[in-house]
Amino acid sequence: MIVTMHGLSTMHCNVATEVRMARETGYEGIEFVEGKVLRYLEQGFTAEQLKELLDQHQIKATCINAIKDVEKQGSTFEEVLEISKTLCRTAEVIECPVIQLVPFEGLENLSYEEGFELTCKNIEQICDIGKSHNVKFQLEVIAWAPIHSLRQGLDVLERVDRDNLGMVIDFWHLWAGGDTMPEDVAALDPAIIYGVHFCDGKMIPSEGPWEEPGLRGYLAGEGDIDVKAWCEAVKSTGFDGTWSSELLSPKHWEWDLWEVAREARRLMVEYAS
Numbered sequence: 547m548i549v550t551m552h553g554l555s556t557m558h559c560n561v562a563t564e565v566r567m568a569r570e571t572g573y574e575g576i577e578f579v580e581g582k583v584l585r586y587l588e589q590g591f592t593a594e595q596l597k598e599l600l601d602q603h604q605i606k607a608t609c610i611n612a613i614k615d616v617e618k619q620g621s622t623f624e625e626v627l628e629i630s631k632t633l634c635r636t637a638e639v640i641e642c643p644v645i646q647l648v649p650f651e652g653l654e655n656l657s658y659e660e661g662f663e664l665t666c667k668n669i670e671q672i673c674d675i676g677k678s679h680n681v682k683f684q685l686e687v688i689a690w691a692p693i694h695s696l697r698q699g700l701d702v703l704e705r706v707d708r709d710n711l712g713m714v715i716d717f718w719h720l721w722a723g724g725d726t727m728p729e730d731v732a733a734l735d736p737a738i739i740y741g742v743h744f745c746d747g748k749m750i751p752s753e754g755p756w757e758e759p760g761l762r763g764y765l766a767g768e769g770d771i772d773v774k775a776w777c778e779a780v781k782s783t784g785f786d787g788t789w790s791s792e793l794l795s796p797k798h799w800e801w802d803l804w805e806v807a808r809e810a811r812r813l814m815v816e817y818a819s
Contacts, residue, residue: 612646
């Protein structure tokens with residue numbers, strides 16, 4: 547188990563500070579938020595400088611989260627490809643093995659089958675970019691998107707057929723999506739699990755929009771997910787890789803972020819041990 551701090555848990559923070567924070571609060575690794583990494587680079591800093599920071603604090607970069615809108619078409623997807631190239635080059639330098647991919651609902655005007663096919667073709671292109679930089683990708687299914695279940699995610703892996711594409715097991719997204727149970731996770735080959743997002747939360751009300759920060763603003767044990775059951779499901783596969791403590795919570799972003807990091811880590815280790 548590689549105990550990893552998630553940059554969404556410490557949203558109002560830059561990457562340099564997060565690397566130090568991760569070390570000081572007992573983590574082994576850090577899952578960077580892509581917007582923070584891109585902001586760092588846009589200000590003239592380099593991937594090499596970020597690698598020096600990681601080495602200085604003895605922290606592993608475990609994932610960059612995420613390349614988003616991977617289902618989009620046309621000029622929007624061309625922008626996604628450019629971001630993919632930048633993040634893959636950066637990941638190679640900082641020795642970050644995995645980048646997350648997120649398909650949202652940008653093709654809802656199409657049939658599921660058409661949207662699925664176009665999304666997979668896009669993911670193939672991104673995986674091929676990553677291959678040249680020794681980067682793998684973890685697919686995250688999104689609770690409110692067309693591709694929202696573990697089964698659909700596995701269908702993507704089968705259709706794309708690239709050896710650098712796997713899954714992240716995000717407790718909230720899989721639970722809130724409504725079509726995945728812990729026993730489905732327990733049946734997985736651990737080789738396709740590239741990471742775990744340890745988190746809790748609530749379900750969308752029967753009527754109303756998906757307001758993710760409000761639904762996910764809960765530490766483990768405060769929401770409605772049987773977090774222990776999801777942890778046991780992952781562990782039963784034999785997976786022993788990256789566990790990332792994800793707390794998407796505007797309320798907790800106003801805490802002392804060192805305390806957020808410590809508490810998120812404490813709970814993850816307690817539940818997953």
